[in-house]
Amino acid sequence: MEFSYHLDPADLQEYIGKVFGNSYLIANVTRMHGGAQKVVYKIDCSNGFSCVLYVWDLTMNYFQEEIANENINAQSYGSHLFEINNRYLTAQGIRTPACHDLNKERKCYSFDYALVEYVSGHKAEVYFQHSDLRVQDQVFQRLGDMITRMHGNETHFYGKPDHGGSNAGECYLLQMENANMQLAYASQHIDSIRTNQSRLLDKLYELESRIEPRSRYGFIHGELGPDHVLVTDDLEPYLIDIEGAEFYDIEHEHSFLEFRFGDFYRYLKNDNLDPDRMLFYRFHHHISLTSGGLKLLHRGYPDQQFAKDLAVHHTRCALQFIED
Structure with a gap:
């Protein structure tokens, strides 16, 4: 198994274990394509559980120039906006993948990231x-x-x-x-x-x-x-x-x-x-x-x-x- 993603493999496994438990062992990580403003990976565990990793890495955002200049694109980028909108939509009964955990510490990495519900379909x-x-x-x-x-x-x-x-x-x-x-x-x-x-x-x-x-x-x-x-x-x-x-x-x-x-x-x-x-x-x-x-x-x-x-x-x- 080859890992290629934003977090060090050991750090990601530790994060998964912290959020879900030590029995959740990563079996595979796959980059999901299509996003222009954040990077998304699917994580499959050996016990059959899957979730999604969101990464808000500004260096990989195709509109980083607009965000830096605080024009209208800044209104649709960032973990804070994801957090408040996820909470609001969920409270209103509007279906959106659940946020399992959001990490905004930036101790080891320069970006925010989150573990989010994987919705099959x-x-x-x-x-x-x-x-x-x-x-x-x-x-x-x-x-x-x-x-x-x-x-x-x-x-x-x-x-x-x-x-x-x-x-x-x-x-x-x-x-x-x-x-x-x-x-x-x-x-x-x-x-x-x-x-x-x-x-x-x-x-x-x-x-x-x-x-x-x-x-x-x-x-x-x-x-x-x-x-x-x-x-x-x-x-x-x-x-x-x-x-x-x-x-x-x-x-x-x-x-x-x-x-x-x-x-x-x-x-x-x-x-x-x-x-x-x-x-x-x-x-x-x-x-x-x-x-x-x-x-x-x-x-x-x-x-x-x-x-x-x-x-x-x-x-x-x-x-x-x-x-x-």
């Missing part, structure tokens, strides 16, 4: 192609019910559950600021964005000007694509990658769900959404994902084709706003 996107329509109905209806319950947790302030109402102003203004930054980055690398940068900015401000004030916010995941939902063999959905969850305009979530789930959004939709916010956030997502794809491409993300396709697709979507 598939990501929700697998069920897009499922042959049994009754199974599809059950999976996505349950997910829709979960999202409705989560969004139904409302408060008069936006931000993280531990902010206690300290955020003033309108939350969509954060997305205005972010869209400006992401558009500036994309314009350096994509000719069609650079040529149309002024028109794209004009459209952004036009959409923003239509939005009416609001003082109630629902709890959202923040990046709820089908790759951030695990479905168990019992067809129960679990939310993962929850660091970005917070109280916010639920239209931010629904405008993302709409294009990430495609035809299956019919199970998730909400008939009481603000159409002006939906359009504004949809446009923002396309700009942000254009830039995000480029950054993954430029910073060595393992799946370069995915990063390239992400930037190309959302460039096309963003430009469509000024063509219509």
Whole structure:
């Protein structure tokens, strides 16, 4: 057995023993791929037990530059955000893998890490192609019910559950600021964005000007694509990658769900959404994902084709706003 991960093998075994007991002996450690902001490993023990190791190593975060500059990406990274959101979602009955232990001591290592429940199953996107329509109905209806319950947790302030109402102003203004930054980055690398940068900015401000004030916010995941939902063999959905969850305009979530789930959004939709916010956030997502794809491409993300396709697709979507 070959070990290759962040913790020294002896330290990891000691940690496992401390949390679960000395009879839990590590048999195998496997890197789980796909994350852009934290490193994830599956740990299998000789007694048949499995769990997951989360590592928040900033040096391996593809958006470390943005986090260092404290822009909007900093709102979705770190063990503290995982801890408070895990606690909040669990208390509200929203399924997410349980946190067995979180280590923030930084005595031996320069990063925080945690042991988290291993949820056996598939990501929700697998069920897009499922042959049994009754199974599809059950999976996505349950997910829709979960999202409705989560969004139904409302408060008069936006931000993280531990902010206690300290955020003033309108939350969509954060997305205005972010869209400006992401558009500036994309314009350096994509000719069609650079040529149309002024028109794209004009459209952004036009959409923003239509939005009416609001003082109630629902709890959202923040990046709820089908790759951030695990479905168990019992067809129960679990939310993962929850660091970005917070109280916010639920239209931010629904405008993302709409294009990430495609035809299956019919199970998730909400008939009481603000159409002006939906359009504004949809446009923002396309700009942000254009830039995000480029950054993954430029910073060595393992799946370069995915990063390239992400930037190309959302460039096309963003430009469509000024063509219509």
